[in-house]
Amino acid sequence: MRMLKIVALATIALGITPGAAFAQSKVTMWSRSSSETFMPTLIKTFNASHKTQIELQIVPNTEMVQKYAIAAAGGSAPDLLSLDLVYTTAFAAAGQLEDLTDLAKSLPFFANLSKAHVGAGTYQDRIYGLPMSADASVLLYNKRLFRQAGLDPEKGPTNWAEIESYAGKINALGGDIRGFYFSGACGGCNAFTFMPLIWASGGDILVDGGKRATLDTPQMRSAIDLYRGLVAKGYVPEGARTDSGANFYGGFATDKIGMSPIGAFAIGNLVRNYPHVEFGVTFIPGKDGGKSSFAGGDNFVVTAGRKNMGVVREFLDFIYSVEGQSLLAKLGSLPTRSDVADEALKALDQRYRVATQAMALGRTPTSPVYNDIINSSTGPWKQMLNEVFFGNDVSGSLARAQKTMQSILDSAGK
Amino acid sequence: MPREHAVMPNTSSAADTIRPRRSRQRRKQLTGFLFVVPAVLLVLVFFVIPLCMAFWMSLHNWPLLGKPRFIGLDNYVSLLDDARFWGAMQFTALYTVVVTIAIFAVAFPLALFVDKGRPLTKFYRTSFFLPMVVGFSSASLLWAWLMNVDAGLFSPAAFRLGLTDKPVNLLAEFDTTFWSIVIMVVWKTAGFNMIILLTGLQGISAEVQEAARMDGASNWLRFRRITLPLMRRTIALALILSVAGSILAFDQFYIIADGGPRNSTVTAVYWIFSQSFVSFRLGYGAALSMVLLLILVTISVIQLRLLRTPEGM
Numbered sequence: 124m125r126m127l128k129i130v131a132l133a134t135i136a137l138g139i140t141p142g143a144a145f146a147q148s149k150v151t152m153w154s155r156s157s158s159e160t161f162m163p164t165l166i167k168t169f170n171a172s173h174k175t176q177i178e179l180q181i182v183p184n185t186e187m188v189q190k191y192a193i194a195a196a197g198g199s200a201p202d203l204l205s206l207d208l209v210y211t212t213a214f215a216a217a218g219q220l221e222d223l224t225d226l227a228k229s230l231p232f233f234a235n236l237s238k239a240h241v242g243a244g245t246y247q248d249r250i251y252g253l254p255m256s257a258d259a260s261v262l263l264y265n266k267r268l269f270r271q272a273g274l275d276p277e278k279g280p281t282n283w284a285e286i287e288s289y290a291g292k293i294n295a296l297g298g299d300i301r302g303f304y305f306s307g308a309c310g311g312c313n314a315f316t317f318m319p320l321i322w323a324s325g326g327d328i329l330v331d332g333g334k335r336a337t338l339d340t341p342q343m344r345s346a347i348d349l350y351r352g353l354v355a356k357g358y359v360p361e362g363a364r365t366d367s368g369a370n371f372y373g374g375f376a377t378d379k380i381g382m383s384p385i386g387a388f389a390i391g392n393l394v395r396n397y398p399h400v401e402f403g404v405t406f407i408p409g410k411d412g413g414k415s416s417f418a419g420g421d422n423f424v425v426t427a428g429r430k431n432m433g434v435v436r437e438f439l440d441f442i443y444s445v446e447g448q449s450l451l452a453k454l455g456s457l458p459t460r461s462d463v464a465d466e467a468l469k470a471l472d473q474r475y476r477v478a479t480q481a482m483a484l485g486r487t488p489t490s491p492v493y494n495d496i497i498n499s500s501t502g503p504w505k506q507m508l509n510e511v512f513f514g515n516d517v518s519g520s521l522a523r524a525q526k527t528m529q530s531i532l533d534s535a536g537k
Numbered sequence: 538m539p540r541e542h543a544v545m546p547n548t549s550s551a552a553d554t555i556r557p558r559r560s561r562q563r564r565k566q567l568t569g570f571l572f573v574v575p576a577v578l579l580v581l582v583f584f585v586i587p588l589c590m591a592f593w594m595s596l597h598n599w600p601l602l603g604k605p606r607f608i609g610l611d612n613y614v615s616l617l618d619d620a621r622f623w624g625a626m627q628f629t630a631l632y633t634v635v636v637t638i639a640i641f642a643v644a645f646p647l648a649l650f651v652d653k654g655r656p657l658t659k660f661y662r663t664s665f666f667l668p669m670v671v672g673f674s675s676a677s678l679l680w681a682w683l684m685n686v687d688a689g690l691f692s693p694a695a696f697r698l699g700l701t702d703k704p705v706n707l708l709a710e711f712d713t714t715f716w717s718i719v720i721m722v723v724w725k726t727a728g729f730n731m732i733i734l735l736t737g738l739q740g741i742s743a744e745v746q747e748a749a750r751m752d753g754a755s756n757w758l759r760f761r762r763i764t765l766p767l768m769r770r771t772i773a774l775a776l777i778l779s780v781a782g783s784i785l786a787f788d789q790f791y792i793i794a795d796g797g798p799r800n801s802t803v804t805a806v807y808w809i810f811s812q813s814f815v816s817f818r819l820g821y822g823a824a825l826s827m828v829l830l831l832i833l834v835t836i837s838v839i840q841l842r843l844l845r846t847p848e849g850m
Contacts, residue, residue, distance in 0.1 A: 189814060192601040217602035308797050362687040365708040367795040494815055501621070501811040506800045513709070514799070
C-alpha cells in the first residue's frame with residue numbers, strides 16, 4: 124500500500140514538473156486558417172514519425188492576434204505558433220516570444236532560410252521568428268487572352284510600358300474582357316502587389332528600420348501613374364474600385380482578365396479549381412525592368428517562457444528537411460529553405476519555380492505598427508491608394524497619408 | 538395623567554397590530570427583493586462590472602499585447618485631438634438623423650395602414666415585419682451582394698433595362714453608398730418600428746376617436762389632436778430605440794462598405810473597433826467608448842424630457 128502511494132505521488136510529481144515549461148511529449152500549436160491546406164497534414168506527418176506530439180489548433184485569420192493575446196494574458200497560450208510574419212516584431216516587442224537566436228544560428232542550413240522571414244522575425248538584433256510557410260507575390264497572365272490579342276503567351280511583361288501596352292491589346296478584344304485587375308480598396312492586397320512595383324524601381328515605403336515613411340517619391344508617383352492610366356483607359360473592371368479583397372484572386376479566375384498581380388497561392392488554387400484557365404506566371408516588374416516581390420507567409424515562433432528547445436529543434440529539423448519542404452510545397456506553400464527548393468519542387472507545377480525565385484528576392488516591410496499603417500481598413504495606406512488610383516488629388520492624398528502614417532510610426536510604443 | 542392612562546391600553550393594542558403588519562411588509566419586501574435579485578445580478582455582471590472595468594481600462598495605456606500602464610486621463614486628452622473620431626461622430630450624427638427620420642416616415646404610414654381592419658391585414662403586418670428577423674450581419678451580406686457592380690442585382694439590372702448607360706458602382710461614391718445603406722436599414726427596421734407604433738395606435742380608445750368624429754373633426758385634425766398626443770410615450774420609445782441603435786451602427790458599414798469609399802462611412806463604433814482590435818489600443822478604445830456612452834445617455838435624457846407626457850395625459 125505504501126509502495127502504491129509512493130508510485131502515485133511520483134506519477135503526480137512527474138506529471139506536474141515538465142508541464143510548467145514545455146511538456147516533452149505533447150506540445151500545443153496554433154496556426155491561422157489560411158494555412159489550413161497544409162498545416163494539418165504537415166503536423167500529422169510529423170506526429171506519425173516522432174515521439175513528440177503536436178496538438179494543432181486552426182484559428183481564423185482575423186482572430187489570431189486577439190485570441191493569442193488573450194491566451195497569453197491568461198497563461199494559456201500555445202507553446203508554438205505559426206504567425207503571419209508581419210506581426211513578428213509586434214509580438215517580440217511586447218515580450219511575448221522566446222528568443223530563438225542561438226538555436227537558429229546553430230542550424231547548419233541557417234544561411235539558406237528565407238531572408239525575408241528571418242528579417243521580419245528579427246527584433247533588436249535578436250531572432251524571434253523563423254520561416255514556417257511562404258508566399259510571394261507574382262504577376263499572373265492569361266495565356267489564352269495573350270494569344271487572342273496577338274501577344275506571345277510564353278512571355279509576360281517585363282516593364283510597366285509592356286504592362287500598359289499588353290493590357291490595352293487584351294482590352295481591345297472587347298466584351299467584358301479587361302486587361303488588368305487589382306483589388307482597389309484593399310490595403311493588405313496592395314501591400315503585397317503594389318509595393319513590389321516600387322521596390323523593383325528602386326523606391327521604398329518604409330526606411331530607417333521601419334521608423335520613417337517615404338510615400339511621396341518619384342517611384343511611388345510613377346507607379347500611381349501606371350495604375351491611374353490603366354483605370355482611366357478602362358482596362359480595369361469597375362468592380363476593382365470597391366473590391367476590399369474579396370475578389371483579389373477571384374477576378375483573375377473569371378478567365379476574363381489579362382493580367383493580375385497575385386500571390387503564389389493562386390497557382391495551386393487555379394490548377395485545382397479552375398483548370399480551364401490557361402495562365403503563365405512572371406515577376407512583378409519595375410518601371411524599366413528589374414523585378415521584386417513581397418515575401419509573405421508565416422513565421423514559426425515560440426511563446427516566451429517555453430525553455431525546452433529540444434522539441435523546437437526536433438520540429439524545425441523536420442520542416443526544413445527535404446521531406447518537410449516537399450510536403451509543404453505539395454500542399455501549397457513555397458519552400459522556405461533555398462538549398463533544397465529545387466528538390467522540393469521537382470514533382471510540382473513548374474510555375475512554382477518563378478514564385479520560388481520571387482520569394483528569394485522578396486522583401487517584407489517590418490514595423491510594430493504594420494497592421495495600423497498598412498492592413499487596417501481605416502488606415503492611411505488603404506485610403507491613400509483608393510484616392511490616388513480613382514480620385515483627382517494625388518499630391519494631397521500623398522501628403523495626408525504621409526502625415527498620418529508618420530504620426531502612427533512616431534507614436535509606436537508610447 | 539388619567540388621559541395618558543386611558544390611552545395606554547390602546548397604544549399597546551396598536552403596537553400589537555402594527556408589529557405583524559410590519560413583519561408582513563418586511564416579508565413582502567423580501568419576496569419582492571428576491572424576485573428582483575436575478576435581474577440585479579444580470580445587470581451587475583453584464584453591465585455595471587464591465588462598465589467599471591472599461592472605465593479602469595480607459596485610464597491605462599492598455600495594448601492588446603504587453604503590459605498595461607496607468608496614464609490617468611491621457612487617453613481622454615488624446616481623443617479631444619482625434620480628428621478621425623470626431624469625423625466619425627459627425628458622420629454618425631448625420632446617419633442617425635437621416636435614418637431616424639426615414640424610418641419614421643415609412644413606419645408611421647405602415648402602422649396606420651395595418652391598424653385598420655382590412656382584408657389581408659395579418660399578411661401585410663407579417664410581410665412588413667419579416668426583414669426584422671434577419672440579423673444585421675446577414676442582411677448586410679445580402680445587400681453587399683445586391684449592390685455589387687458586377688455580380689449583384691441593382692446595377693446589372695438597371696443597365697440591362699436601359700436605365701443606365703453602364704453598370705453603376707453604388708459603393709464607389711459617398712452619396713450612393715450612404716443612401717443605399719439608409720434604404721437597407723429602413724427596409725430592415727421599419728417593420729419593427731411599425732409594430733411599436735401599432736401598439737400605441739391600438740391603445741387609443743375607439744370611443745375618443747368616435748366622439749371627435751361625431752363632433753365633426755376631420756381625419757387630419759383627429760390625427761394631430763388625438764392620435765399624436767396620445768402616442769407620445771410610444772413615439773418616445775420608438776425614437777429612443779432608433780436613435781440609440783443608429784448611434785451604435787457598425788455591421789452594415791463594416792460589411793457593405795468596409796468604411797469606404799475612402800473612409801467616408803466610418804462610424805463612431807467602427808472607429809472604436811478599429812482602435813481596439815486593429816491598432817490594439819484597448820485603453821484608448823475604452824476611453825472612446827466611455828465618451829460615446831456619455832453622449833448616448835445625454836441624447837436619451839434630452840429625448841425623454843422633450844417627449845415626456847404632460848401632466849394629466
